[in-house]
């Protein structure tokens with residue numbers, strides 16, 4: 001085994017599970033697309049390996065490659081975007097329903113992880129991508145606006161709607177499961 | 182201006198803003214995400230902060246939304262495992278190495 005190969009394995013390949021998780025969130029749970037995305041990412045990283053400075057944050061470097069790869073592909077696909085449907089009812093905070101029994105948000109901790117993952121992955125793409133960028137990756141509005149080539153105001157409103165939809169869905173789930181009255 | 186019967190969080194639009202020196206609960210609630218994301222201009226952020234710290238309706242509401250965002254971040258980043266992907270990548274790397282030899 002070559003030194004490069006060994007190094008790549010111990011520094012890059014160890015992040016495969018993180019990359020695959022993120023790829024699933026980006027692609028809305030599309031397993032084949034997520035696997036392709038991770039493969040493309042690691043292939044690019046392998047080819048550019050001599051540009052990567054050993055000892056710096058490899059995971060951050062890889063997630064940036066993954067993000068850019070996904071977004072380039074998204075732009076190509078969305079050359080003619082489908083209109084987004086807006087659902088005002090789903091865009092309220094669940095706080096008014098919950099504040100008497102759970103003011104501090106501990107309610108969310110009672111929901112199993114898998115349901116949150118599913119809820120994120122099932123958001124419409126226009127809402128899901130800004131949410132993954134902002135809430136999972138911690139990227140600011142301005143950078144998201146540049147990445148997705150949409151105005152900052154649109155980033156804000158899509159993020160707002162994405163979060164509200166997510167909350168509403170988790171709330172309905174919690175009620176169905178009897179976690180809350 | 183405030184209404185104790187109605188908890189904040191009902192704003193359906195992220196837009197808005199006031200010009201008076203004191204924010205109403207509705208105005209503060211409209212800025213909740215921008216505030217929590219650290220995306221408000223400093224003076225506006227300070228105004229929201231001052232309101233929320235002193236308001237018994239908004240304080241728990243803002244904590245609630247913050248808990249929600251933390252929760253989405255923590256759970257959303259969860260890694261995933263695929264034996265199929267692992268195998269695919271190992272094969273790919275082996276091919277690349279063979280070609281480079």
Ligand SMILES: [Zn+2]
Pocket residue numbers: 205206207209232233236237238239240
């Ligand atoms: Zn208030």
